[in-house]
Amino acid sequence: MEPMAVNDQPVIRLDGVTKEYVKYEDTPTLLGHALRWNRTKRSTLVAISDLNLEVARGETVGVIGRNGSGKSTMLRMVAGVTAPTSGRTEINGRVAPLISVGVGFHPELTGRENVYVNGTILGLSRDQIDDRFDEIVGFAEIAPFIDTPVKFYSSGMFVRLGFSVAVAAQPDVLIIDEVLAVGDIAFQGKCFDRMEEMRQGGATVLVVSHNLNAIIRLCERTLVLDRGMTRFVGDTHDAVELYHRILAEDGPTDAGEGSAGGPSLAARLLGPDRRPVAKVEAGGELTVRVSVSGPPPSNNAHLGVHVNSATGVMVYSETVPFAPLAGPADSPAVLDIRFRTQMPSGSYKVKAVLVWGGEPHERAVSPVIDFYVDGRPMVHGLADFEAVFEVPAEIVSPPGPGSEDEAAVADATPDHRHDLGDVDQEHPRQRSQPAPQTGGAGLDQHPVTDPGQHGYQAEPPQR
Amino acid sequence: MRSPTHSFVLEGPRAPIRSLLRDLWSSRDLIIMLARKDYFVRYRRASLGLVWAVGLPFVQALVLSFVFSKVFRFETDVHYGVFVFSGILPWSLFAGSLGAASTSIVDNHMLASKIYFPRAVFPMVTVLTALFAVVPGVIVLLTMALVLGVSLDWTVVLIVPGLLLMVLLLVAFNLVTSALHVYFRDIRFVVAAALTAWMYATPVLYPLERAPGSLRTIIELNPVTGAVTMFRAPIGGTENLFPAVWWTLAWIAVLGTIGVIFQARRDRVFIDLL
Numbered sequence: 227m228e229p230m231a232v233n234d235q236p237v238i239r240l241d242g243v244t245k246e247y248v249k250y251e252d253t254p255t256l257l258g259h260a261l262r263w264n265r266t267k268r269s270t271l272v273a274i275s276d277l278n279l280e281v282a283r284g285e286t287v288g289v290i291g292r293n294g295s296g297k298s299t300m301l302r303m304v305a306g307v308t309a310p311t312s313g314r315t316e317i318n319g320r321v322a323p324l325i326s327v328g329v330g331f332h333p334e335l336t337g338r339e340n341v342y343v344n345g346t347i348l349g350l351s352r353d354q355i356d357d358r359f360d361e362i363v364g365f366a367e368i369a370p371f372i373d374t375p376v377k378f379y380s381s382g383m384f385v386r387l388g389f390s391v392a393v394a395a396q397p398d399v400l401i402i403d404e405v406l407a408v409g410d411i412a413f414q415g416k417c418f419d420r421m422e423e424m425r426q427g428g429a430t431v432l433v434v435s436h437n438l439n440a441i442i443r444l445c446e447r448t449l450v451l452d453r454g455m456t457r458f459v460g461d462t463h464d465a466v467e468l469y470h471r472i473l474a475e476d477g478p479t480d481a482g483e484g485s486a487g488g489p490s491l492a493a494r495l496l497g498p499d500r501r502p503v504a505k506v507e508a509g510g511e512l513t514v515r516v517s518v519s520g521p522p523p524s525n526n527a528h529l530g531v532h533v534n535s536a537t538g539v540m541v542y543s544e545t546v547p548f549a550p551l552a553g554p555a556d557s558p559a560v561l562d563i564r565f566r567t568q569m570p571s572g573s574y575k576v577k578a579v580l581v582w583g584g585e586p587h588e589r590a591v592s593p594v595i596d597f598y599v600d601g602r603p604m605v606h607g608l609a610d611f612e613a614v615f616e617v618p619a620e621i622v623s624p625p626g627p628g629s630e631d632e633a634a635v636a637d638a639t640p641d642h643r644h645d646l647g648d649v650d651q652e653h654p655r656q657r658s659q660p661a662p663q664t665g666g667a668g669l670d671q672h673p674v675t676d677p678g679q680h681g682y683q684a685e686p687p688q689r
Numbered sequence: 690m691r692s693p694t695h696s697f698v699l700e701g702p703r704a705p706i707r708s709l710l711r712d713l714w715s716s717r718d719l720i721i722m723l724a725r726k727d728y729f730v731r732y733r734r735a736s737l738g739l740v741w742a743v744g745l746p747f748v749q750a751l752v753l754s755f756v757f758s759k760v761f762r763f764e765t766d767v768h769y770g771v772f773v774f775s776g777i778l779p780w781s782l783f784a785g786s787l788g789a790a791s792t793s794i795v796d797n798h799m800l801a802s803k804i805y806f807p808r809a810v811f812p813m814v815t816v817l818t819a820l821f822a823v824v825p826g827v828i829v830l831l832t833m834a835l836v837l838g839v840s841l842d843w844t845v846v847l848i849v850p851g852l853l854l855m856v857l858l859l860v861a862f863n864l865v866t867s868a869l870h871v872y873f874r875d876i877r878f879v880v881a882a883a884l885t886a887w888m889y890a891t892p893v894l895y896p897l898e899r900a901p902g903s904l905r906t907i908i909e910l911n912p913v914t915g916a917v918t919m920f921r922a923p924i925g926g927t928e929n930l931f932p933a934v935w936w937t938l939a940w941i942a943v944l945g946t947i948g949v950i951f952q953a954r955r956d957r958v959f960i961d962l963l
Contacts, residue, residue, distance in 0.1 A: 305804055306697050306805035309958055330803075335726065346722040
């Protein structure tokens, strides 16, 4: 993909941008300031350090990093909300953030009123909103509810309307900060399509997400931030790879929980070769190595593993009675929990939980570890059943005369099984539908005979 | 589609004053829209709705005029109730907007952290929201005056420059207090405390000429006096307009300049403290 025309100036240009925040241990108070009470109680926090980035028109760039790595600070600087402490930000064009739920929308106002308020915030004039109103409502698919106060909307409807208004503002830079995770799959597909359209029209899109699927799908280039430092800018797959190396190196960032004086849990994520990993191919093997240190739990101890999706839905949990082998004192009891990742591509969180005692249970929880499953981008939902799509053997018949008709092929449904048989045997799907551009995300690794038959047409092209 | 007016270059926290003023001017649609939103949101769920917007100052005027005319036996040339209402209306515009404005940037931090427009938009919005409620109030005031036998002449038109003075004064004050409140969260309480005393230092319940000599100078220096007196001219007369109005204009110039400088210096870093 050509990045940009030769003489075109970049839309986003960050030159040696550093952002420091002054951290007050107490927020300054009038008296404190006047009397110089809390002069010494301030420290500096470097949120972004020497960031250099140029983004051309029509590029989609991802930003990934752990919480606190400086992603939001960077977005704020691109949005012009905050100025760099040193360095220079230059934005050539209008920036529209996808204003998330509860920010741009007022719950008491109707959808219609909120469209006008939000549109104005994004810089549209009243006439422009009038002109685009039907398009906004149509795209958001909320026409019947447009005069209902948005407090009655579902979170999906919120996001749809928000996205719809943001793209209607036709910004030069669209900022997508996590929010797309909320919409349903069908609408996400629509959003991806629309973003692709905008990109072709020259808009620049900046995506920040923990949903690495979305990043891989949307972004040709990705920036990896780690504690404010730029670790990498470049090919998205390399960026995701590096991000997982960072996750694996540093281990979990939170501390876990447990009662004082009780046992505490630590956990590591290991690959099949027993080396620390943070990414696994779909269907591959993962081991959670749990070590329980501190005083051994009393009676009725159970150890469990919880795997949650990036959106917080529990994917899997299993608990077994826990009776650690009596080892030498002071050394933690270690247990490996090994499982196969039969789930769709995406980011997941795993933690180990130890419960013991009677009612109420006491419990200790290991720090949460992030990991990423790669290689099955067409699978959605919580579990990967590794379904096989095939034409039943008894229906497959030899090709009949005149069955080369393209329209019939494109239109094939299970009711046209004779056509399906033809396509399957002689002409793979690609004849009537252009092949998706594969970009290494591992498309179609399962035995699909005819992807178009199973709703995959709705998917936007992969990169 | 390139929109050059939205392009920006930032090399430090300070925004040039000229670009701040230009951005503010181009945000005028936004100010109107946000003010309308606030206004409707405030009254939507109340069954009497907009009646409250006029009702509250009216009730306040009713109570105060009862207390002062019946208990303290206070009298004015015109009907005292009309006189008090004609002072309470501009005063409640001032007090309502100033109170809301000081916290406005902090209150809107969610929106402010996502998208840039001059942060001075928020204190401006509070002026407009408060102003919406004054317009029906003026109609009620004039009706009251006619019904209760207060004769009105050409000075009725002075209500408009009176409101204009008040709006400018509020803009100037609000720019300063909203910026200060981001740094010092005591400001809202300072403002609230000041407002209670301030009302009595403003000729709201009494005509300016009743104030004794030394106090009168202080009251004339009070920036709100000029605006209230101008607004009230059709009821209270035009004799006391000056020098109070000159003082009001001086305050507007000084505070407005300070406010714009504050806002320009901190516009793009306010959010770091929210």
